[in-house]
Amino acid sequence: MLLPTALPVEDMVEVGRGEEAIEEEVELGREGGLEDAEETDGEVEDDEVEEDYTLQFEGDPLGFVQEGDHEGTELYQHFERLEYEALAERKRKALQQCSRNGQAKKPKKDELLGVSMEEIEEMMNFGFRRRASSAKKRGRKKGSRNKLSPEVNIKIGDATLHYASGNYSEAIPILEAAVQLAPNLPDSYFILGLIYDAMNDRKKALNFHMIAAHLSPKDVSLWKKLVAWSIEQKNFGQVRYCLSKAIAADPKDISLRFNRALLYFELGEYQKAADSCNQIVSLYPANVEARKMASKMYQKCGQLEKAIGVLEDYVNDYPFEDDISIFDQLISLNMENSSYDKAVQLIEKAKSAFGPDKELPLCLKARNAICHAHLGNMEIAKDFLQDLRIGNFEDHYDLVNEVANTFQTLGQYHYALNLYFILSRTFDNEKATLNLNIGQCYASLSERGKAIPFYYKALSKLEDDIDARITLSFLLIDEGKDDEAISLLSPLKCSSTISDVSSTFSKPWWLSEKVKMQLAKIYHSKGRLEEFVDVIFPSVQKTLIVESMNQKLKARSKKRLSKSVLLERVKLLDDQQEDNVFRGFKPVATSSDLLKANRAKKSLEKQAALGDEKNVAAPSAGMDWQCDDSNEDATKEIQDLPLPGLLKDEENQQLLLDLCKTMVSLHRYSEALEIINLLIRLPNDRVSSEKKEELQSLGAQIAYITPDPKHAFDYARNMVKKHPYSISAWNSYYEVILRFQNRFGKHLKFLHQMRVRHRDCLPPMIINGNQCTMQSMHQAAAEEYLQAYKHQPENPLINLCVGTALINLALGFRLQNKHQCVVQGFAFLYNYLSICNNKQEALYNIARAYQHVGLVTLAVLYYEKVLAIQQKDFPISKPPNQDPDAPASHKPGYCNLHMEAAFNLHLIYKKSGAVDLSRKILKSYCTP
Template structure:
């Protein structure tokens, strides 16, 4: 050890620190990464096992004069530490930064020291400096120079670990941040230099003190005063924040920093300062209110509500009036935010906590909140509990619990309660009580309660009368609501469009259409842009048979006004379609449909439209699309129909229901077919069949398209589809059989028909096609066993007749097959039989008498009976 001292080194356990290297680091000649012994020392101190214990001080080492004056202050600091650790958690959530005590960069925060501890010294009191006006510019990089250094990072990690230890119950040492004894003289000289005007000398002295005792707040406070005197308010604020972090329980310093931050328009930093001040002194209500006002400026409603809740918890019990006022302010904020249930809970809690401070205004607010949330029994209970209203059962005359009030029969309107209202009940509470009784279907009691309201001047009490009228109308009691609304529309103050609209709705519900028409026109006169009134009046005019007037109402105004609302255009387009004005209808319907189908990918609705597209149901949109396609086809605007069909298919708007999606695809194919774009039709049909292979309508359409286009490409497509995917599909069996029959390969046709026949042996069409194929084979030149084939064909024909029934169709088909086989006498019999039968339908297309007569005439002409042939042709064909 002596050798180490002689060599100029200090031994700390097993680590040797060179004093020369240490001084070079402190003087800034080398960086921390170049000082190897310092890094080893930091790693040694960072380990918990090697953390040095505070050494016991001897009695002779303590300055008794200093200790007497500082013991009480240290105990207060320790008590403050304990109180700060037990503060409410909700406050910490409002801080935007980590709620940690500030430590200057590069300074160790370890509680223990190596060697003998420094004696406690009496604290030198630095006078508070006055507030000043801050400059606009902010000093950059004041506290950021050492934030990213490795030493700072290691020290902060060690401080965090020790802070967590203290929270787990480990003893925490006292934080001595007073000016050391050997630096107090220098601190005093700095104050004297500042007083003499030697600011640069004072700054140098403060920086030297900070270098040796960086956790002492006095030099930072003096620096803040110096820079404030130099009108450098940015630096002054930064040093003041350091002082506040070093003395976190000085709430006045935090408040002052918040005010300085506001002068520099830094609202977020001001909020953090007020939050710190509230944390260490939650009973200072002015800081709570300032923070609330700042969050209101930022329009952060969630934080405003949280701050109000913290303020209510911090209020002492003896400040009940202030508690009630703050509770009402918080209720107002919740109501504006749409959270009615929270507003009810807060005001109910305030009622329970301060029942003697409840006023009629407070009862009115709570009752209004219950009514807004449709809790009418709870609203009546509030009025009954705090205003002396008595509610008794008519049968037992006992006081009822209004929350258990049973509803009376609406049809008979029999009341189940009697209501006793004191004479001094305010008129607004009386009106709310009447509204609650109406919704509880106690109509007679409601009339007794609101009878006093009816005697008042409607010009003065019109809002209360309107509430009662709307309560009646909501329950469908339009007869009771109508006279109240009629009295309001005759007044001067309530002759408004909203009141006229309610009046017109009541008249319409009562079937008084002429008077309701006049009322709606009053609404449009007072509010020309009221779309609901315009649409309702148009519907009434249409019901009365005035379609032209209804159309004029929907077309009144400038183009911008007409095309502004979705509902208005919808109503007008339906009216145009019903009148057959297809060209005008397509103009409106295309505007609506393009906005609807493009809304999925583009949220920006065209400027010509306004309103919510969701007010029109999905089924109505599909109906509008079908009508628009039909109108475009009738107008031969096929290009517009193609564009609309492609847009709808791409948007997938009607894909939620498979039936609607199928209809959209089929209509698109039909539009392409009418445009003679057969290649596109064939491609769309292939895609459609892969998705809807079980739909008979799709297969029928495919067969129709291929027959009209005379395209043989579908033969291979059907075969591939049969071999790969749809082995047992009956429609494919029939199509493959037809294709083979057209190509003359009747055996293959019979094979395909037989595959379908095995699945449906009672299908008359398959039975008939098998019989026809066998007939074609029997008629070939080199066919063997011809008689056996004819017998089989005839057997299938008879089975076909049994399944289909005796009709013109069966007689013609069997006769035609026998005619082909050369069995003329048997064919003659079936042709005559078909001529004697009536048609199977009233549609002339299904009358086969001309076809039967023509074939029969061929047989007669072949036998030489020309006269009979001419007679048949004259009677049935010509």
């Protein structure tokens, strides 16, 4: 059925009525079968804020049961005339009674016409009393109880009889008629709820009982019943609301407040649970359980001072009883707060309360030993050990183990060992853990020989204890048992066993991040490089791939959440009880979740509004383009990393760098480049900039070795970007460019960017001029070289390049003043010769230039000067991507130009006809 607009219940009850009339109607309804709750003065006000709720019907109060079966006056019209009809009905009944009985019985003064004198005076002075300055009295006025009409009483009585007889179908119409006559009477709704409950229609029964509870808000038993039913429906918002109403009806009922505190505890609202328990303490200060629970809740909230204060007040104000649990809890809280002095004082107080005849319980003895150990007094520890040797502690393993762990944490390993050995002789089930603790104590005392057997005993039962296995491997390495440590960390050899274990457990111990990292470090330290790469490379590769994908998903999620995520968050605000009369209870969730849900709701509303605008603006034929790509994003989720801590610390990042270097030494270049590229793309908060620079340098070395120059170009370009004025970086870059057979578009674009960004940088000008020379664009090459000459006129390389460019330009066909251009070219070459101080290389270049233009006589003269000079070898600078310690591959005499000069000279002699002289030159300089 369709339900009309929901309206608040408070409005339904109070429309057109004053407070006193409302109280009269509620009290009148109690006469039909519901008892009034006693009014209490000075009640403790509950701090729970009532939540908003709505009533899901208007008009006919029974409209949610059967639609269209009832016709009559609407509910709110009854409320508007309720004040007048109540007085008129009582007046008519009184007149009828008088006419029947005659004047035999004289009515009382207070019952004249069925209305008390106070009510008549109130109606006569209605306007004046409102302006009276006297304070209104709270509660129902004496004698103002409204009595039900006989017709309503008869209907309720008949319906009750039918209900008792089990004739539910006959009772329901009678009660519906009674509701039409007296809508504010709770008895009708209550009986209807009982009938539907007997008919196993719990939903309608709860609705009717909820209406009856609101019309009689002080009926605690009814609210408790609604609490139980709401728990069955798992509607925790309604549970909390009904509990708050029940507490408001009976503030002194401790069980209700305990139930609400437990509800908050189950929902994780520890602060509210603590406040509820604190209210019980304020009502009943001697309630020990409330204080304990409040203290535990404050402890979970991190408010140790409040947790301690709640228990301290009880210990100081009330005498000690046999129950020491409150002492134990208070001492534990002080120990957690590092207040060991106060804890010792409390233990002494408990000891005095027990008296000399009774022995202090073992729990307090254990607390005493721990506190004195923290305070540096180990004499109490000796006494505790003596008591354990004498007494029986079979039921107190946790206490003794806590003391032993405390001694171990404080560095008192000998005392801890004594306790662990005492426990191991008594508790067989805990021997694995005890052996592990004993091994840790021996390892801390540097007694590795004694620690190793206990670790092996512990691992025989605790195979999946990763930390114990790694610690044992360290101990074995320190003892020189490397092979034993490797076998301890290596996976099982039997493949069938591995598959069986993998199917049983989600992640076996040999797939753990820590185990793989430790095993890889052992292999690397021992020089077993193949095993090192095989162990760690697959996990590192998968981890870096997943990490790069997660970074992309995180960047997308920061920009906009997918629609599926928003819908999932909004589900928290949806009312699951849509067909109930009462709805709109506040969702039971944390404030952060509610905030996210409200934001998601607003975001969906905005998206819906934008979607409507697009639908209106776009034609119907073009609706297919409005596809939502959020489903594709929703299918991609952030995955777990195989090695979660791979990039967290500096040691692991150094291990990755060593892995890449090892793969280079093993000639696994493609795999090394893959790892380096994945690491470089990660943000700086994952990999430091220093490590990235090292990785880029290593990647450049690998790229120069690989046959494809495209990889090398990327690294060389990055090096040039970081060091734009480094000659060695530009040499490496130019070496990569020369490996491209055709023109490379990225190179030209990058070179232009560097020319624009760094206008005073010479290497881009020279490289661009060389590229133009290789393409026989001598005029453009001369322009580039002359631009560089303006910045450094004394640079020998620039003078050489300008001279050769001008000479090559002079040999062209379009230049008119060729002789002038040749003279200018030689002027730069002689300047280059003077700057180089007549070195062999400069003389050879001038001779080659003379030979090129046809001045062979001068060329012979300079070639002879070259042959007359003996040049020493000079070291050639290495690019930054190469290893500086690598041996030189050049043969001796690689800087001497005798062979080149002699060969060119023999060509001149041969062309001029001096064959014997040509043969002599070749035999002297060009043969071994």
